[in-house]
Amino acid sequence: MDSILGVHETALLYRARRMEVLAANLANADTPHYQARDIEFASMLDGAMAGVKLASTQTGHIELAPGAARDTLKYRIPHQPAQDGNTVEADLELARYAENAVAYQASLLFASSKITQLRTALMGVRG
Amino acid sequence: MSTFDIAGSALSAQSLRLNLTASNLANMHNVSGDSSDVYRARHAVFRAASEPFSNVLAGVEVLGVIESTAPPTERYDPGNPQANADGMVYASSVNAMEEMANMISASRSYQSSLEIINTAKDLMLRTLSLGQG
Numbered sequence: 524m525d526s527i528l529g530v531h532e533t534a535l536l537y538r539a540r541r542m543e544v545l546a547a548n549l550a551n552a553d554t555p556h557y558q559a560r561d562i563e564f565a566s567m568l569d570g571a572m573a574g575v576k577l578a579s580t581q582t583g584h585i586e587l588a589p590g591a592a593r594d595t596l597k598y599r600i601p602h603q604p605a606q607d608g609n610t611v612e613a614d615l616e617l618a619r620y621a622e623n624a625v626a627y628q629a630s631l632l633f634a635s636s637k638i639t640q641l642r643t644a645l646m647g648v649r650g
Numbered sequence: 651m652s653t654f655d656i657a658g659s660a661l662s663a664q665s666l667r668l669n670l671t672a673s674n675l676a677n678m679h680n681v682s683g684d685s686s687d688v689y690r691a692r693h694a695v696f697r698a699a700s701e702p703f704s705n706v707l708a709g710v711e712v713l714g715v716i717e718s719t720a721p722p723t724e725r726y727d728p729g730n731p732q733a734n735a736d737g738m739v740y741a742s743s744v745n746a747m748e749e750m751a752n753m754i755s756a757s758r759s760y761q762s763s764l765e766i767i768n769t770a771k772d773l774m775l776r777t778l779s780l781g782q783g
Binding site for chain 2: 535542543544545546547549550551552553554555557596613617620621624627628631634635638
């Protein structure tokens with residue numbers, strides 16, 4: 524981790540991505556045969572911490588975004604699948620979405636205080 | 651696709667569903683002298699806007715609007731100006747209970763999509779102001 528924001532940068536990326544996944548689940552709450560999906564925090568964070576990188580053999584190679592390598596969606600196992608094959612449980616998805624939003628804010632707060640900390644170090648404590 | 655696109659597609663799909671329900675309920679008592687001419691309940695068919703098993707996220711898209719194949723109810727009503735030569739009229743087969751249930755489901759889904767957009771907007775605005783003050 525060479526970013527000044529540390530692990531929180533990856534955490535924010537993960538939370539933003541998960542927000543999209545959960546939004547897609549809820550958007551398809553009434554779509555027949557739609558299978559709800561989610562991504563695991565642990566697997567994505569592990570990937571980022573271990574520093575999974577593609578070998579760059581040429582100068583023009585672009586580095587992979589953190590966490591992108593492990594960004595695989597997994598299917599949810601429903602408690603009560605619908606008759607039409609839909610496995611979205613809207614209430615649970617909404618609860619997860621709320622939890623994810625709070626976690627996003629927490630990471631944002633950590634990142635923000637890191638910036639404040641750096642600014643204090645650079646400028647000293649002034650008014 | 652961003653959260654806003656995904657939730658936006660859900661809003662548009664659910665509002666179409668609400669419109670169809672409104673149309674079905676408004677035309678519930680239509681009668682016609684010709685059984686092929688009578689109003690038929692319309693329903694939207696939804697589909698996830700991505701290939702199955704792909705890793706690409708997608709919103710919902712409306713595949714089309716289908717008309718109910720339920721046969722219209724036949725009724726003897728010679729006084730009706732719409733009645734045919736035998737004095738029969740055909741009433742549309744809209745099921746009010748089904749339509750009301752559909753309406754509640756659509757409005758709930760619409761609400762949750764709206765909530766998603768609001769939360770996402772709030773978070774994005776906070777992210778934009780990261781590091782300020």
